[in-house]
Amino acid sequence: MGELRIAVQSLKMSVQARMQYRVDTLVASIAVFVRESANIIVIYLALLKFDAINGWNVNEMLFLFSILFLTYAVVVSLFADLRDFSRMIREGRFDRLLVRPRGLLLQLILNNADVIASVGHGTLGILLFLLSAGRVGIEWNPVTILYYLCAIIGGVLMQGGIFIICSALSFYFVETGSIRSIFYWDMRRFAGYPISIYNKLIQTLLMYVVPFAFVNYFPAQFFLRKPDMAGYNEAYIYIAPLVGVFVYLLAYLFWRVSVRRYYSTGN
Amino acid sequence: MIVLRNVWKTRGGREVLRDVSFHIAPLESVGIIGLNGAGKTTLLDTITGMLKPDGGFIRINGQERVLGNTGLCRDLVYISGARPQLWEELKVRASFAHCVEMYRVDRRIAESRLAGLVQAFLIGPFLERTPGSLSLGERMRCELAYAFLAAPPIILLDEVTLGLDVSIRDRVLRYLEEYKRQSRSTLLYTSNRLSEVEGLCGRVLMMDAGSIIFDGSVRDMLERVSxxxxxxxxxxxxxxxxxxxxxxxxxxxxxxxxxxxxxxxxxxxxxxxxxxxxxxxxxxxxxEPDLEEAVRIIYGGGQGWKQ
The missing domain is CATH 3.30.70 (Alpha-Beta Plaits)
Incomplete structure (x- = not known):
């Protein structure tokens, strides 16, 4: 409970720190929101030309996107330091954490929240959710609500896990920026669309290497049951939230091993 | 208890620590003096595990590794201009709150300590500001307050009077001396001023070019130098x-x-x-001779040295 109090306190302090520059934060958040919205609007306009992509109509696509944005909003409020880990090491801000009496990973997760990105992506996510959820025929009951929440948590853990793995790679390699951009950012771009539109290779990557498919595609199928689901094992829908937990645990173990190596070799 | 035995460290082809060995007993206060580049900061970095020695061993309270060992980390605080402990983006007061949580200081004790530190270091006006908006000296006073707010069994201070003006430096030294008199922690204090160490530390380690060239009481040192x-x-x-x-x-x-x-x-x-x-x-x-002179004298074994 001590840790929880610290977690809440830390988050509060991140927000307070940003709020010292209220206008600046607001403008930057709006900028993020506009930038991301522009992407969505382009896709939306393109989609209007088609009736559907592999059976997914525009609203269903927006629902798929909304999960991506909502999870990312939570991810950056927790994993901001791990997202920007190479920069943190380069600027020498990592060393000071080493002698503080608290778990390193916990410090990295708690210390910094990217409030701007969180607000920008979160607002867009909520907006997309409100626009699409009512029009895709989801029946909200305790079971679907519970599944939705678990899927979001799983999605956050999956992406957090990827950031942790990429950060841990910094202990082995000097430059990890390109790894991160391939394994996170490029995969995330693919995940904006139903994975059934891709060739086998990309599908495999999205399901078994960087399992973004379990962040939004399979959870969305729980609600939508599109015909393209026939190509995949039905069970994937139900294990989707667990995949996040699994990736996170794997990332945690990899981090432990890597950071121990870092301790014993020194910087 | 801090034990170093035959510690070596090479950086960039230069030996920055050469065969360093010593014991520091609990509650001892030790001044580490030496000119710039003598290896003082490297020594503290190595003791805390931020740098790994290439040879020899280090034990703190019988334990080998500080990093990743939360329990041992809670037993020490390391303040250095190069590795600030305050959170840049937070108000100083918030960093202090973090410190109190991490070091598990009782809330009431923390409050009275903070009140004392605000008086001693005159940092009242800085509590509601972020470190970025403070001058070097002002920030260092807050860093020091962080250390004594935590007040763990081992306190390592690296050149903490750098950037302090004379009157503030005196206040800080007076606080440290008072703290030492109450014998509350082991204190390791690096400085390139002999005079600072005189009042504060019972024992002096003098370093030059990575080696310890003198390890003894302040009185012995002064007898040889003064x-x-x-x-x-x-x-x-x-x-x-x-x-x-x-x-x-x-x-x-x-x-x-x-x-x-x-x-x-x-x-x-x-x-x-x-x-x-x-x-x-x-x-x-x-x-009186300055530290450079003193190093030469100690180095030369008290022999005359002509240039």
Whole structure:
């Protein structure tokens, strides 16, 4: 409970720190929101030309996107330091954490929240959710609500896990920026669309290497049951939230091993 | 208990620690002095595990590794200009709150400590500001307060008086001396000023080029260093050399001369008489030897050293 109090306190302090520059934060958040919205609007306009992509109509696509944005909003409020880990090491801000009496990973997760990105992506996510959820025929009951929440948590853990793995790679390699951009950012771009539109290779990557498919595609199928689901094992829908937990645990173990190596070799 | 045995460290092809060994008992306060580049900061970095030694071993309270060992981390705090502990983006007060949580300081004790520190270091006005908006000296006072708010069993302070103006430095040193008198923690204190260490530390380690060249009580050190006097003078006409005087060391730069002498062999009045007999003294200044001088003396085993 001590840790929880610290977690809440830390988050509060991140927000307070940003709020010292209220206008600046607001403008930057709006900028993020506009930038991301522009992407969505382009896709939306393109989609209007088609009736559907592999059976997914525009609203269903927006629902798929909304999960991506909502999870990312939570991810950056927790994993901001791990997202920007190479920069943190380069600027020498990592060393000071080493002698503080608290778990390193916990410090990295708690210390910094990217409030701007969180607000920008979160607002867009909520907006997309409100626009699409009512029009895709989801029946909200305790079971679907519970599944939705678990899927979001799983999605956050999956992406957090990827950031942790990429950060841990910094202990082995000097430059990890390109790894991160391939394994996170490029995969995330693919995940904006139903994975059934891709060739086998990309599908495999999205399901078994960087399992973004379990962040939004399979959870969305729980609600939508599109015909393209026939190509995949039905069970994937139900294990989707667990995949996040699994990736996170794997990332945690990899981090432990890597950071121990870092301790014993020194910087 | 801090134990170092035969610790070596090489960085960039240069040996920055050479065969360093010592024990520091609990509650001992030890001053580590040396010129810039002598290896003081490297030594503290190595003790805390931020740097790995290439050879030898280090134990703190019987444990080998500090990093990743939360329990041991809670037993020490390391304040250094190069590794600030305050959160840049947070108000100083918030960093202090973090500190109190992490070091598990009882809330009431923390409040009274903070009140004392605000008075001692005059940091009241800085609590509601972020470190980025403070000057170097102001930030360092807050960093120091962080250390003594946590007040763990081992406190490592690296050149903490850097950037402090004289009156504040005196306040800080007075606080440290008072803290030491109450014997609450082991204190490791690096400095390039002999005078700071005098009042604060019972024991001195002097470092030069990565080696410990002196390890003993402050009194021993002063006995070896303080019989020395130093005279800087401007004389006309210039005197080419002082080979006929029993000086420890001298330096002639045109009319400007710097003489270091052992007062037991040669007193100041004699020296002045000698000069007045040979030239006109335009200006004269007497001082105790500085650290550079002291390092040379210790290094030379007390032998005269002429340049």
């Amino acid at each position: 019989p020395l006097g130093r005279m800087e003078a401007r004389v006309s006409p210039a005197i080419p050399d002082f080979e006929d005087l029993p000086l420890e060391r001298y330096c002639v730069d045109g009319e400007q001369i710097t003489l270091t002498y052992d007062k037991r062999k040669l007193d100041t009045a004699q020296l002045l008489r000698y000069l007045m007999a040979r030239c006109e003294i335009k200006d004269v200044r007497l001082s």
